[in-house]
Each structure stands twice: as C-alpha cells, then as structure tokens.
Amino acid sequence: MLNPMAMTGRTILVTGASAGIGRETALLLSQLGGQVILVARDRSRLEETHSLLVGTGHRIESRDLSMLDEIPNWLQQITTETGPISGLVHCAGMQMLIPLRQVTAVQVGTMMNINLTAAIMLARGLRQKGVHALPASIVFVSSVMGIVGATGRSVYSSSKGALIALAKSLALELSKDGLRVNCVAPAFVKTAMLEQMQELTATAQFEAIESAHPLGIGQPRDVANAIAFLLADTGRWITGTTLVVDGGYMAS
Amino acid sequence: MKRVEFLKLLDELLELEPGTLRGNEALDSIPWDSLALIGFLAMADAHFGLVLTAKDVLKCESVADLMKLIGDRISN
Numbered sequence: 001m002l003n004p005m006a007m008t009g010r011t012i013l014v015t016g017a018s019a020g021i022g023r024e025t026a027l028l029l030s031q032l033g034g035q036v037i038l039v040a041r042d043r044s045r046l047e048e049t050h051s052l053l054v055g056t057g058h059r060i061e062s063r064d065l066s067m068l069d070e071i072p073n074w075l076q077q078i079t080t081e082t083g084p085i086s087g088l089v090h091c092a093g094m095q096m097l098i099p100l101r102q103v104t105a106v107q108v109g110t111m112m113n114i115n116l117t118a119a120i121m122l123a124r125g126l127r128q129k130g131v132h133a134l135p136a137s138i139v140f141v142s143s144v145m146g147i148v149g150a151t152g153r154s155v156y157s158s159s160k161g162a163l164i165a166l167a168k169s170l171a172l173e174l175s176k177d178g179l180r181v182n183c184v185a186p187a188f189v190k191t192a193m194l195e196q197m198q199e200l201t202a203t204a205q206f207e208a209i210e211s212a213h214p215l216g217i218g219q220p221r222d223v224a225n226a227i228a229f230l231l232a233d234t235g236r237w238i239t240g241t242t243l244v245v246d247g248g249y250m251a252s
Numbered sequence: 253m254k255r256v257e258f259l260k261l262l263d264e265l266l267e268l269e270p271g272t273l274r275g276n277e278a279l280d281s282i283p284w285d286s287l288a289l290i291g292f293l294a295m296a297d298a299h300f301g302l303v304l305t306a307k308d309v310l311k312c313e314s315v316a317d318l319m320k321l322i323g324d325r326i327s328n
Contacts, residue, residue: 099291100269102298152290199305200293201284 005232007034009134010086011057012231013075014038015065015122018045020191021141022091023052024220025095026228032228037078037085039063040092049182053165065092079137084133087231090119091141093159095193097152097200108155115159116166123170127177134178137231140167143221144246160185164242171240180239184226187246189218214248222247243249253299259317260328261299265291277315292318300325 012029016022018040026036030053036048043062046107049061061078080084093115096107119140126132145153146160163183170181188194188209194217198206210217226245229235244250254259254283259273271282279301300322305309312318319326 096296099287101290104292151287199307200290202289202306202310204259205286231317 002197003032003230004234005032005085007228008233010231011032011037011082011084012031013085013088013126014015014091014116015089016040016091016093016141017049017178018042020091020193021189021220021223021227022089022188024090025091025224027052027054027222028224028228029081029231031060032160032232034086035059035082037061039065040176041114042051065122066113068113068117070122071121071217072128074123075131076128084131085136086133087137087139088122089123089141089227089231091138092118093141094151095197096156096196098155099152100154101180103155108158111155111159112162115156116162119166123166123174123179125182127174127179132177132179135236137235138167138170138179138180138181139227139230140181140183141227142167142185142242144185144187144244144249146183147242147244148187150219166239166240175239178209180230180235182224182230182235182238182240183242184230185216185242185244186223187213187248187249189220189223191220212249212252214251216247218245218247220236253270253326255326255328258322259315261295262292262315262318265295266326275315275319279315281298282315287315296322 007029012158013036014022014026017026017038026038026049035057037059038049039061040046041064046060140163142163143160144165145157149157162196167183223245225242260270263270263272293304296304
C-alpha cells in the first residue's frame with residue numbers, strides 16, 4: 001500500500017519538541033519513517049519526547065533559541081554530524097493575553113524574538129549549502145490569530161501574522177535553492193499552552209471560544225498531520241501558503 | 253508595595269484619575285470589565301510575580317478582595 005506522506009530517509013528538525021504540537025509532530029514524523037532532531041530548552045522533556053518516538057537515529061538538541069544570530073552556525077554544526085536535513089518545523093513559541101494599554105516594547109520584542117525572528121534565523125540556517133538536502137521544506141506554526149484577531153491578542157496576532165507574510169517572501173526567494181516554505185494556522189488545540197490560556201480566561205468566554213469551533217477543539221495530531229503533509233512529497237507543489245487547520249473556526 | 257501605590261496602579265489599569273480608588277469599592281461600581289480582568293492578571297504577574305487565574309479574580313467582588321489576592325506583597 002502506498003504512503004504518500006512517507007518520510008523514510010529524511011531528517012527533520014523540530015523546535016518546540018518538548019510539548020504540544022511540536023512533540024506530536026516529532027512523533028508522527030518518526031512513525032512515517034523519518035529521523036527527527038528534537039529542539040527545545042528543557043532537556044528532560046525532550047528526553048520524554050525521544051522515548052515516545054519510533055525507530056532510531058533521532059537526536060536531542062537542548063537549545064535556547066534566543067541566541068538568534070548563532071542559529072545558522074548551530075544548524076551547520078549539527079548537520080556536519082547528521083548530514084543534510086530535509087526540513088524544519090518551528091513549533092516553539094509563546095502566547096500572551098494583554099490589553100493594549102499595558103503593552104510594552106520589551107514584551108513585543110520578547111514575543112517577536114521567539115515567534116518570528118527565530119523562524120527567520122532557522123530559515124537562514126537551513127538555506128546554507130550542506131545543511132539542507134534536496135528537496136527541503138520549512139513549516140512555520142502560525143495561528144488563526146495571524147489571520148483573524150481577538151481582544152488582548154494584538155502582540156500575539158502580530159507575531160503569527162508575520163509568519164504568514166514571511167512564508168510568502170521566503171518561498172519566492174528560496175525556490176531556486178530547492179526549498180519550499182509554508183505555514184500551518186491552527187485554531188485552538190488541546191495543549192499545555194491552551195490550558196495556560198484557559199487559566200487566564202473567564203469560563204464563559206472560554207466556552208464561547210470552544211463553541212466557535214464547529215468540529216470542537218483540535219488535537220495536536222490534527223496539526224501534526226497538516227505539517228507532515230507539507231513536509232512530505234504530498235507538499236511538492238505547495239509553497240508560500242498557509243494551511244488553515246481550525247475545526248471550522250474561521251468559516252463564520 | 254504600599255497600599256496607596258497599589259491603588260494608583262489599579263487607577264491606571266482602569267484609566268481612572270490617580271487617587272480615585274480608596275480600596276473599598278465594589279467591582280461592579282467601577283469600570284471593571286473582561287479587559288480589566290486580563291489586565292489585572294498581567295499586572296499581578298509583572299509587578300508581583302504572581303500567576304493568578306481568571307477563576308481567582310472572578311471570585312472577587314471588591315477592590316479589597318483584589319488586594320487580598322496579592323496578599324502580603326501589599327503593605328499598609
């Protein structure tokens with residue numbers, strides 16, 4: 001039987017692999033036959049992810065992505081050991097719920113650094129000769145909040161919307177290098193980040209958010225499936241776009 | 253932080269003139285809405301390092317209740 005999303009012989013780097021969408025993406029990629037480089041700050045949670053993966057040849061890289069300008073060299077060092085990689089997925093990120101009247105430039109900077117600038121530097125790193133195999137594919141995890149908005153989400157929305165724009169320019173610039181670049185835009189997915197958000201939101205409001213999803217709150221596997229689709233040969237002719245994975249949230 | 257400073261922070265959060273709040277007001281008598289709730293959670297984190305939940309704050313009915321949440325980080 002054919003598996004059009006097979007990842008055999010391909011190595012993918014996944015940031016945010018310690019939890020949530022990143023962890024589930026790493027697991028799925030290993031189930032599809034791929035090798036995964038697991039990146040996050042928390043080594044012990046990376047080791048948990050590693051223990052869930054199937055197959056061998058996976059690698060843990062405990063790394064704080066805030067060392068932004070060092071990211072390209074770091075990717076080069078890794079791939080001298082692993083060989084060229086077939087793609088990367090940027091799942092690492094943070095969320096914030098804050099009224100505009102309290103927003104500071106420092107908060108905007110912090111959010112942009114991890115959600116956006118790290119993504120740019122990862123792409124810059126992957127583009128280098130010897131770092132990427134051919135073909136290679138980049139996926140950024142954006143959000144429906146990069147397309148529609150919500151009160152208290154000005155900073156978060158900005159960072160996620162930026163990824164959508166980033167994917168378009170990078171898709172054009174990197175196509176001759178053999179790299180495809182896309183985003184996924186999930187709505188609300190059952191992860192620790194969502195639980196954190198739930199703590200900050202009144203029950204009535206959270207229930208309203210849940211009911212705004214015709215298909216209910218998503219599971220990490222729902223987003224991982226979309227990411228793998230874009231990374232694998234199934235995404236061969238897809239670049240510069242954003243795949244919305246939202247349980248119908250944006251249909252109304 | 254002194255009580256009077258906390259009240260000024262709260263004035264600022266609710267976009268009231270500094271010195272408006274005395275500390276005994278019922279929340280439904282001041283401009284306290286869902287944005288104020290989000291803002292209060294952010295304020296508790298930023299100024300006091302306290303990670304409160306919406307449930308904690310929703311139990312409050314007065315400014316005095318909000319101060320109780322912050323606890324001994326506010327002195328008289």
